[in-house]
Amino acid sequence: MKRLGIVWFRDDLRLHDNETFAWAHMNNDYVIHIYCFDPRQITAKTYKCDFVKTDKYRLKFLIETIEDLNTSLINKGSGLLTYRDKPENVLNQLIEQFKNIFEITIAFQQQVTQEETDVEKIIRQITIDNNIHVKEFWTLTLYHPDDLPYNNPKAFPDVYTQLRVALEKQGVRVRRLIDIPNTFKPLPDGIISTPVSNLSDYEYSNETMHTNSVFTLQGGESSGLTHLHNYIWNKNLIKSYKETRNSLTGPENSTKFSPWLSNGSLSPRKIFFEIKKYENEQNIHDAGYWIIFELLWRDFFKFIAMKYGTRLFYGRGLKLEPYVWKHDLKPFEAWRTGNTGIPFVDANMREIMATGWMSNRGRQNVASFLTKDLGIDWRYGAVWFESILIDHDVCSNYGNWIYVAGVGTDPRENRHFNVVKQGFDYDPNGIFVRIWCPELTRLPNEYIQTPWLAPAHILKEAGVELGVNYPRPIIIVPQWNQQFQNRRKSIQNQHHTQQRGINFYFKNHEKR
Numbered sequence: 030m031k032r033l034g035i036v037w038f039r040d041d042l043r044l045h046d047n048e049t050f051a052w053a054h055m056n057n058d059y060v061i062h063i064y065c066f067d068p069r070q071i072t073a074k075t076y077k078c079d080f081v082k083t084d085k086y087r088l089k090f091l092i093e094t095i096e097d098l099n100t101s102l103i104n105k106g107s108g109l110l111t112y113r114d115k116p117e118n119v120l121n122q123l124i125e126q127f128k129n130i131f132e133i134t135i136a137f138q139q140q141v142t143q144e145e146t147d148v149e150k151i152i153r154q155i156t157i158d159n160n161i162h163v164k165e166f167w168t169l170t171l172y173h174p175d176d177l178p179y180n181n182p183k184a185f186p187d188v189y190t191q192l193r194v195a196l197e198k199q200g201v202r203v204r205r206l207i208d209i210p211n212t213f214k215p216l217p218d219g220i221i222s223t224p225v226s227n228l229s230d231y232e233y234s235n236e237t238m239h240t241n242s243v244f245t246l247q248g249g250e251s252s253g254l255t256h257l258h259n260y261i262w263n264k265n266l267i268k269s270y271k272e273t274r275n276s277l278t279g280p281e282n283s284t285k286f287s288p289w290l291s292n293g294s295l296s297p298r299k300i301f302f303e304i305k306k307y308e309n310e311q312n313i314h315d316a317g318y319w320i321i322f323e324l325l326w327r328d329f330f331k332f333i334a335m336k337y338g339t340r341l342f343y344g345r346g347l348k349l350e351p352y353v354w355k356h357d358l359k360p361f362e363a364w365r366t367g368n369t370g371i372p373f374v375d376a377n378m379r380e381i382m383a384t385g386w387m388s389n390r391g392r393q394n395v396a397s398f399l400t401k402d403l404g405i406d407w408r409y410g411a412v413w414f415e416s417i418l419i420d421h422d423v424c425s426n427y428g429n430w431i432y433v434a435g436v437g438t439d440p441r442e443n444r445h446f447n448v449v450k451q452g453f454d455y456d457p458n459g460i461f462v463r464i465w466c467p468e469l470t471r472l473p474n475e476y477i478q479t480p481w482l483a484p485a486h487i488l489k490e491a492g493v494e495l496g497v498n499y500p501r502p503i504i505i506v507p508q509w510n511q512q513f514q515n516r517r518k519s520i521q522n523q524h525h526t527q528q529r530g531i532n533f534y535f536k537n538h539e540k541r
């Protein structure tokens with residue numbers, strides 16, 4: 030009997046460095062590739078707050094990714110079968126169609142979080158019921174979990190630095206890239222690739238990108254590889270990464286690899302080895318250290334999910350004692366829609382709503398504000414991010430949320446962002462705030478982060494009417510006003526020092 034491999038693509042939407050895909054082509058006579066737009070992950074509602082699970086930005090990126098994968102496969106004489114259905118339904122049908130003709134193996138990427146592993150269990154059961162083979166591969170992370178210096182997931186460290194130091198000390202290596210097979214096995218007779226869904230199938234219009242979006246690239250393995258090449262080789266951006274990664278604006282300030290990493294159209298190992306090649310060729314030792322450092326955070330949250338399972342989704346997170354969160358929808362809606370009256374929070378929230386993107390600095394601040402200043406259940410924020418983010422990754426999203434909310438793996442107790450200080454530090458001239466809160470454009474820099482502290486005549490001159498065209502703050506934390514006063518004093522001191530310098534200069538020149 031000839032062998033048929035069925036590759037069920039999941040968050041591994043690439044041909045490069047894809048063990049599942051390579052295995053199927055090396056070990057079968059025919060290969061079918063399927064992708065399922067699973068309604069449980071696309072149109073279903075989040076388990077709190079009823080947001081659609083995958084909103085238009087990620088869906089658009091995903092559809093582009095699937096189109097690109099299909100094209101790459103067609104170019105090699107194969108193709109992709111796409112479905113708007115659950116994988117278990119699709120696989121059952123394919124098994125029924127082919128089980129008397131071929132010896133079938135279903136090959137897929139293993140995942141770690143509950144909704145995903147629940148589906149895996151169903152698929153395994155289907156293979157048992159039909160007496161067919163199943164082959165599973167770990168292709169999600171930079172480091173393979175089997176290579177970590179721990180016996181089992183329960184022994185993985187809870188602190189990121191412990192993981193990083195253990196890997197560095199013990200010299201754990203990243204496994205080599207998996208080659209793309211030289212020849213692709215054909216589809217069985219009578220099977221042809223199916224047209225990919227488009228946004229209108231989901232009742233979204235094919236809108237153009239927001240003009241202020243910092244992420245304007247298309248989805249797909251091809252565009253991901255081009256972006257990686259441009260980032261490293263053409264634009265030489267590795268060099269400036271450490272200094273710029275915290276910036277709020279500008280498409281080139283951080284790598285922007287996350288949307289491809291999240292759906293697997295770019296492999297973290299591919300990024301790693303490309304960085305190593307750059308370091309060797311340019312003879313700059315550890316030039317890409319900080320990017321790899323961040324990629325390891327991505328791994329860390331996957332390992333945390335492996336270790337803690339569903340606890341990643343508990344209100345109390347990984348803590349054992351219960352945690353009381355508020356579930357007040359009014360302030361939550363003000364946060365979600367960018368109408369809290371705190372410009373730094375509003376600008377970030379309006380950015381994510383209009384583009385699906387927010388910088389890491391922004392994400393940390395708005396998450397801290399929601400959970401630490403408003404005391405609202407972190408899961409409300411996490412499900413909004415899950416819905417709207419272009420780069421949503423369940424482990425990175427939920428892992429970071431519990432971390433910032435203080436119920437996760439942050440070894441520093443009570444980390445709390447002062448969002449006004451952060452606004453002044455990272456957006457001192459209000460460039461970012463003015464992009465997303467244009468109603469504050471004419472406010473002087475001194476008050477751009479704290480309009481409620483501006484005197485009435487300044488507000489009037491700037492055309493700002495609090496409570497009318499820009500909200501009054503829904504909360505004022507005493508430290509914010511203190512921050513404003515401190516900054517004012519330090520600016521006045523600087524001004525005096527400069528003035529003294531000028532006076533001194535003139536006095537001395539007069540003397541001569």
Ligand SMILES: Cc1cc2nc3c(=O)[nH]c(=O)nc-3n(C[C@H](O)[C@H](O)[C@H](O)COP(=O)(O)OP(=O)(O)OC[C@H]3O[C@@H](n4cnc5c(N)ncnc54)[C@H](O)[C@@H]3O)c2cc1C
Binds near residue numbers: 320323414
């Ligand atoms: C509340 C909150 C929610 C988040 N949700 C997500 C999410 O759903 N998906 C997601 O990919 N990232 C998430 N992050 C992490 C981080 O904000 C993004 O990975 C990063 O902003 C993506 O931009 P970049 O690719 O330019 O990152 P870079 O700074 O260029 O980093 C390179 C890569 O490292 C990884 N990385 C960087 N920082 C982190 C981090 N803190 N945690 C995990 N991985 C990281 C990403 O894969 C990223 O692409 C979240 C952070 C917070 C605070």
